[in-house]
Amino acid sequence: MNKLRFGTRMGLAIALVTLAGCGAFRREDGQPVETRPASEIQDELIYGDRPRPQSTFFDLFRPRPDAGQVGAINKYIWNASLQVLDFLPVQSVDPFTGVISTGYGTPPGGGRAYRATIYVSDPALDARSLNLALQTRSGPVSPDTLRSVEDAILTRARQLRQQDSRF
Template sequence: MDLTRFRTGLGLALVGVFVSGCGIFGGERDTPVETQSASEIVDDIIYEDESRPQSTLFDFFRNRNDAGQVGAVNKYIWNASLETLDFLPVQSVDPFTGVITTGFGTPPGGGRAYRATILVNDPALDARSLNLALMTRSGPASAATVRAVEDAILTRARQLRQQDSRF
């Protein structure tokens, strides 16, 4: 009996040593290599030992951030949402997460009160960037109503984009 226990214990110890050698128990993790961007590498080549200027003529040709972004959301969809649903009282606004929460309000010429929660979750001017939840006092609004409001917001966002591109 003691020989069987010894063999079992020795076998488990060998399996444990083998498995720990494979790295399953958390050994050293691979860390990503941080590299310079292409523009930084070119700048290092051009300005080897000289003092690097703050900006150059070539900065004009480099990619710049999109002017349509406010934090991580599209500013046209953001502003269009606020303009389209301006009859609803705004309760909270967070442009960094892209969430607009409103209270109950009645649209002009309508008899039913609505409350909206809008999520703009992408900097692209795209229908997938807009998520809208409409509630009435008796429950969720119909899908047709939600679709109509989404279409109105996206149409206004395109109009704002066109107005902005004229300047």
């Protein structure tokens, strides 16, 4: 009977010591210790103190940025805008802010001159990413005309994206 009590007490004592030791690796405020991202640790192990090269074999396994972006805009909407409105002379282009300004031009087979300002505001291939201001010499165009030009640009952007995904 004494051996059974002694064994039980020793087992309980070992369990308590083990549990008490688990709290030794916490910070004093009870928060877990923060570690660096795995990519930084991996780079340090591979390169040491040397600077990381521009491109390595390990870049194949890292996440890549979206190929549909030029700066912070969608390249498909950008290129589609230039292609659909190619009859308008381009006056200024800024791919980093997403603004294209054109001068007056007449579409093939049309008699009225138009001018456009295109603003691509988002990297998503979405109708909300395209803002188009279209006007004639006598003032703004009708909403139906504006909507049909926007639809043509977005349709062409989707076609360009489909062509790009085939490669």
